[in-house]
Amino acid sequence: MKLPRFEYASPTTVQEAVALLAASNGTAKPLAGGQSLVPILAFRLAAPSLLVDLRRIAGLDTIAIDDAGVHLGARVRWCDIEADARLATAHPLLAAAVTHVAHYAIRKRGTVGGSLAHADPAAELPGIAIACDAELTLVGPSGRRSVPAEAFFLGPLTTALAPDELITQIRLPPWPSARRWGFQEFARRRGDFALAGVAAFYDLDSAGHAANSHIGVIGVDDRPRRLTAAEAVLNGRTVDANAITATAEMAARIVDPPDDIHGTARYRRALLATLVERALTGAPAKA
């Protein structure tokens, strides 16, 4: 369908953008890459009064890496992440996950901030944010606030972002070089949203046992989530086939997958167990 009518503005500062959002009483929407928002408009699932385009705001498209971790500006695109060779060591899990996002042409426009704000339960970056204890920076009329990813995603396409707030960046905490990790997802066709996906990592303690396990999943619940009960199964154990199977079984037991035309809940549960197994089995080799 043709898009519904709306007004358009392209301010040059975050403050101006926020002021425009605030002045609209919740009827305006920020526009970054448009790769989720424009389809929503085309389906007439939303009819904002105003689109506030972020394209002219300087400083939102940088990737910075420092002692506090990896900082991705809201307008960083998937292709920018792909092209940044530093991320292979600074955050290999992010780099691996992003290779699964959408298709070539979408990756040239789709952004970090857009994916987080859209909050599709099967999207990769929200899964990485949850798995890695990321922190989002939001700016609204009353200033800046930091929100942990855990408190940001509230449900399908639902977040803690207020209608007059913008996401300006996401920070992923520093990545120890010895960390073991794996990313696995399954989609019916390349570039499609995942039926299920897993971002997992753990460190090794002095005895060689798994510690600080983080298992984040996408596509198997109403939002990306960490499977703390499955992490608890893995922590403190030698990561062998038995530990991996026990962790995968726990993971499948505690999720609440959707039952839809793309796959039954039972299928997604079984798929998740397989993906957790693969993510953890592949983990040591990549470290």
Added chain:
Amino acid sequence: MNVAFDINGQPVEVQVEPRTTLADCIRHDLRLTGTHVGCAHGTCGACTVIVDGDAVRSCLILAVQMQHAKIVTVEGISNDDALTPLQAAFRKHFALQCGFCTPGILITAHALLTEEPNASEDRIRDVLSGSICRCTGYIPIVQAVLEARAAYQVQARSAAA
């Protein structure tokens, strides 16, 4: 709203509603009908054009966002009478039947091989997976792009020399 950009090397200025997509602006306002609109929500790839060097979906971009942009459509990658190596390879391999998806695939292949002249077959398949073709079964398309790759490699070498 008024917006000015370059399309296929020509500066243009158009008056559009904010809701006009770049695809509709190209077809209806600029009358460049080589760019096709299939799904109109970013899934099929038929409307792909090049904006500032990147292959992008013109149905997912607003025309008003294109101020100062440099846009190339399928008309911009042909040479009038002589077939380009990419076109010739498509003809040789029967890489099209109805032709509806072809402009998007040509543009995507052109952008990819310009950016990555040494793209592997896997990479080519991965990139082409973003375009839907209901006729060919894709194999002749992949063969055509692989054949055209050599011409882009020659071009990249002579540009580097």
